[in-house]
Amino acid sequence: MCTPIWPFSEVPHIFFSLFIVHSVVLILYVVCAQYGPQSDAGNEVNSEYNAHYANIWDEPNQHRFHRQQNGVKMEVFQDVHVMIFIGFGFLMTFLKRYGLSSVSLNFLIASLVLEWAILINGFFHLHHGYIEIDITSLLGADFTAAAVLISFGVVLGKTTPSQLIVMALVEVPIFALNEVIGRKYLKAIDIGDSMFVHAFGAYFGLAVSFSLFRKDTDSENMGSTVTSDLFSMIGTVFLWCFWPSFNSALAPGDDQHRAVINTYLSLVASCVVACAVSSLFHRSGKFTMEHIQNATLAGGVAIGAAADLMVQPYGAMLVGSMAGAISVIGFEKVTPLMDRVCRLHDTCGVHNLHGLPALLAAVVAAIMAAASSEKVYHASVYTIFPAMAPVANSTQLKALQDEHPHVRAGLGRSAGSQAFYQLGALLVTLVIAIVGGLLTGLLMRLPVWERLESEDLYSDRRYFVIHEDEEAHDNDRPQALQTPDKGV
Template identity: 45%
Template sequence: MAEQVDLLTLIRLSGIEERKRERAPCRFFVERKGGMLSICGAKQQVLLLFLIQFIVIVLIGTLTTYGPEARANVIRNHSGSSKKEKTSLEDDPLRIYPMYQDVHVMIWIGFGFLMTFLRRYGQSAIGLTFLIGAVLVQVALLCDGVLNIGKNGQAPLSLQGLLSADVAVAAPLISMGAVLGKTTYMELIIMGIIELIMYTANKYIGEHHLMAVDAGDSMYVHVFGAYFGLAVSFVFGVKDKPKEHRLEGATYQSDIFAMIGTIFLWLFWPSFNSASLKGDDQQRATINTLLSIAASCVISFAVSAFVSKENKFNMVHVQNSTLAGGVAIGTAAGMMCEPIGALAIGCIAGVLSVLGYKYLTPLIQKKLRIHDTCGVHNLHGMPGVLAGIFGALMAGIATENAYNYSLYEIFPARAPSDEVRLAEMRDNYNISPGLNRTAAQQAGYQLLALVISMVIAIVSGLVTGLILQLSKCGSIKEEEKFDDAAHWELEKESINEVSMQSEGTQDQLPMGQI
């Protein structure tokens, strides 16, 4: 009898070990091809991560240096310099540090925790956001630096540059939401590096050639990031048709963790939209963003309950759609849209986002094979397009009577090129010569910038998806998707606990089944 029990125990334990091996990350797999061994696994990704950081160190050391505001040999930076040499509060480079920290919190805590809703992917959501953000913020500094290399062959680093880098990192993190749980960390890093290069090029075209205004970067960050990620997900869906996964869903606890990200993003979004502005423009952006995001919060709750069968709130809508107003007001954040305009655009964004989660996300997954894990199309894509259209509308009705000469500070291209008209404005308001655009022309260029951002994002996203399919950055097998075990050493769990989490009923349906 004892021998029988031991034999049964041995069989049971061997089954447990087999299940553990199935859940374990693919550290190495050896495949025989024509007598040769082809090795690919986690170690290759680790070595590539070392290589990327080494390359970044070399490039930053070669191409960048401290800007004038941070150099020790500049007299005006010394605490003992005379009052005449000291900069005003408005020009103080440390003025933006509080808002820079707000954006910092949004990127690493807001985005990280917002993506913890998946039941078995919380460590990856937070940890990979931490890792990828740290890599890409350095890459963003390099991309921006290449456009600002001085006569000495180096680009100046400043606090303003760090803020711009943080904002740039938001784009690939948005794209990450579209493919969350379906890629290796190295695929996400490669995707982010390519995206930052294209993002920098697109923003340069929009700001310097089209001279389109986008104070909160709704077109350059949110629209670009969303449609880039959707394009990558489309390429993945062409190869493997998206299907429901046992781990693609939330639990009661994971939904609460995701709400931490929502609250942080909601609180700090006014800083994101106004950090790059000054004076009255910054105040308007802060006021407009708060009103818009508050309205989207209320309307999202209301519409969520309205479209549900039992008139109850849906946590997916609350986690995401409540933030849509912050995206929708971004382009026109510094414009004179009046409080009622900010509230109206926030309400429209909330309705659009909730209906997108309810009806559009399942449709694009079924018809286009685009699996959008976090629903970035509803939080960033559509509200970003709405922001671009609203910004064009506000640019089209902007007049000198409403703005005075600040009209030409907000829209530099509308400033006159005629020396006679420009003389007074240049002397008294420091306004530079513009292109003498009309309001209608400025509105047209705003819409053109929106369209170009979408086209560049989609095309470059498709190409990036193909590159990831052909790259040697590893891949996630179907049974490893949405599971932390693919990347992390997890604490030992009892078989009963694992079984309950894997086979139990889902507390929250995945995005595609809402």
């Protein structure tokens, strides 16, 4: 057999796409990015700090306590990082012939988004003309990656790597713009990013799916097996365990304690109720793995926007219970209706795990904002809801600052007005996500990008090396191993 003269790929579009994008990003890092003050060894404050604590290495707990006072705890950051790469990656492995693609493309797209998001988010928060990188900015990039991966779940198995690269590059700046509008201008609070990450990612992805509509989405590869469902449960369990860190990562002090407690209780409740409702929808009272893999997580999304608020333990459990039930009902009733009537095909059921619970979260946050007062939160109401603090140079602000110097001037909003702005932030998020997703989907439809043929839908074969013996074994797999139909 003759050795080919050109030993590399005959279709190097993926290589060139990634090479060009990564090269541009690298140049931007050279020109625009630098360490933040807490990471800069040239910062005199850090030199004095290190000298002061150099002699207490024999007291690791005390040393770690001091090292964490001015930044995000490393443990919390790592929890969120695990959610992005293991949680989301394995959650998508439920498709019987798309496991390699689910984990690997999740890995690729998330990594691409992280390096891109640090820059884009940084451009909105420049310091002396530079983007300063610290643990908080890395955590912000992880949140951005979560939004993009949520959108990825909607179009899972129906897009090529080139199309996914385009979607990621376009979605990140739109995401950042929406978050700036919601947090900086509308002064909405969303500690667990239910609106700015989950709602945005879900409805952006649904809009992309609408623009990419194709009639051949019902493929024999679309099903799952016991093995693929089991791998998907790995992602579910990781996400479920680490979700309290996701919702509490950026909350300070007692706010962080409440965020962990509320998320914990909401997740527990959503798991119990989702399992109960799942069995209700099956004629033989069986559990459906699609529900167990997704609806059990809905409580983490639904409590997110109000995770740091005084929801009370019973309130957190009530929200989680509602989310678990709504998510299962969404899988059973809403998803088929959207597919049949609205031309919206949602591969992973993202609308039921992220979209619907995020809408519930926004309503819960608005209700809690309307009920907020000094009687409930004391002076911390003005740090949790900064816009509710008295306006600058007012006698009310002066009297408040005499007793609580940390309170800054706000906009003098009432609790009712803050609730209105919370709902306004949700509306703006939905509009930006849907319009941005529709335009991005149209961009992804351009013939310059490679598209999948019908036989390649939900299959690893097109973009991954599959060993012949494994492929033959997959084709010969007994039908008894297939996940049973819901109606059996």
